[in-house]
Amino acid sequence: MILSSDLIRTLRERNARRVALQFPAGLKREAFRIASQLKKEGFEPLISGDPCYGACDLADDLLAEADVLVHFGHAPLEPSSQVLYEIVSRDFDLEVLTIALPLISETRIGLVTTVQHVHLLDRAVQWLSERGIQAVVMEGSPRTPNPGQVLGCSFEAARRTGAKEILFVGTGLFHPIGIQLATGARVISLDPIAREVQVIDASRMLRKRFALIESARGAGSMGILVSLKRGQQRWDLARRLASLTDRAVLVAMHEVTPEELLDLGMECYVNTACPRLAYDDQPRFPVPVLTPSEFEILCGVRSWNEYQVDEIP
Numbered sequence: 001m002i003l004s005s006d007l008i009r010t011l012r013e014r015n016a017r018r019v020a021l022q023f024p025a026g027l028k029r030e031a032f033r034i035a036s037q038l039k040k041e042g043f044e045p046l047i048s049g050d051p052c053y054g055a056c057d058l059a060d061d062l063l064a065e066a067d068v069l070v071h072f073g074h075a076p077l078e079p080s081s082q083v084l085y086e087i088v089s090r091d092f093d094l095e096v097l098t099i100a101l102p103l104i105s106e107t108r109i110g111l112v113t114t115v116q117h118v119h120l121l122d123r124a125v126q127w128l129s130e131r132g133i134q135a136v137v138m139e140g141s142p143r144t145p146n147p148g149q150v151l152g153c154s155f156e157a158a159r160r161t162g163a164k165e166i167l168f169v170g171t172g173l174f175h176p177i178g179i180q181l182a183t184g185a186r187v188i189s190l191d192p193i194a195r196e197v198q199v200i201d202a203s204r205m206l207r208k209r210f211a212l213i214e215s216a217r218g219a220g221s222m223g224i225l226v227s228l229k230r231g232q233q234r235w236d237l238a239r240r241l242a243s244l245t246d247r248a249v250l251v252a253m254h255e256v257t258p259e260e261l262l263d264l265g266m267e268c269y270v271n272t273a274c275p276r277l278a279y280d281d282q283p284r285f286p287v288p289v290l291t292p293s294e295f296e297i298l299c300g301v302r303s304w305n306e307y308q309v310d311e312i313p
């Protein structure tokens, strides 16, 4: 990761001197190097040492001490004149798409990826077209400003392709499982770094989620978790969910951690903060943490076959 000359120029154009820096976990080890380079360029850098999960989680409280905040690794969720976003692009050799070809069964597919790879999508479309496959890349939601971009809380760019088959290029299983649940499409997941490809089957995860709903049925105390991070707050949804049963109350939190949930001592929680919490972190939580649609199933206002993966609009 390099400190770009464009960023230095932009900071100078803005007459910024004090510069706050925010990095997600995977890039935090770069913080000292980037800050030192900025210092040599005459700026006064200030690193946010708090956890950072996404652009939903801006360290904008540091703007009380800095002229500008530079947020690394994520695309903007909303425009802000005091925040600069530095997407950290990651290249891969397009020839890696070759290993996905035997799994592609349609001549028209949707193509999506995460923000690190969106700069390669046009070339990937061309590459696939030369092999007889029309790859459709669509705009997503305001949370995903780059065409073809998906986030753990927004699969809109996949949904809008309307394709029966979707190729996801990126790492991890959360995004492709989410895409399958959100679209109902056949999803092929290609990890371009590990050079692994697979057809996604979300049914195992769904079975686990249904078992979790059942295990929460007898809970006498339920907390509807509302995040105090600006880009994760869903107060209207949380209030509507809390109104579904007398057993549920609102709980506001900056950080949803197993320790805090244990201290609160409720028998079940419903997560309206980052959707990934309920899915990815369930093994760490002491009791069931349901998604909004799972809680609606529990309360009998949604049927089992209307299961919806959690997304933030």
Ligand code: SF4
Pocket: 053, 054, 055, 056, 057, 151, 152, 153, 154, 231, 232, 273, 274, 275, 276, 312
């Ligand atoms: S809400 Fe979660 S998935 Fe969405 S941007 Fe924030 S951290 Fe990422």
